[in-house]
Amino acid sequence: MLKLLPSFIFTLAVVFVVSFILGYQTEIAHLPAGWNGSLLISSVATIIAAIALVTFGLPLHLILIRLNKAKMSYYSLGGALPGFIIVFLFKPLDNDAFSTLLLQGAAFSISGAFTAVVFWFFSRKSNA
DSSP, rough: OOOGGGHHHHHHHHHHHHHHHHHSSETTTTTEEEEHHHHHHHHHHHHHHHIIIIIIIHHHHHHHHHHTTTOOOHHHHHHHHHHHHHHHHHHHTTOOHHHHHHHHHHHHHHHHHHHHHHHHHHHHHHHH
């Protein structure tokens, strides 16, 4: 399990950097986010990613290793599924129309698949 710690740390670092860059371009209360807003956005995104990695990513990784299915496509699919599940079950962004929920689910799924592929990239190096 300690062999996965660098993969875990590098994945969270990538999430932090990407969300910081994307967060810097957004607005909070109709004002540019700037450095402080971007730090807030990326910190929250990294905390959520850490929780998702521990509760869903690591068990999925162990299952895929045990089944000898440690391919990028399996990780990508495994990272994409929770996005739709979270959006449609919990509606974290509000009670929106179905089309808006689909867009939210797609955004969550794309970010989940990206994060899963990053984790796969770093974890395959440690398991080689």
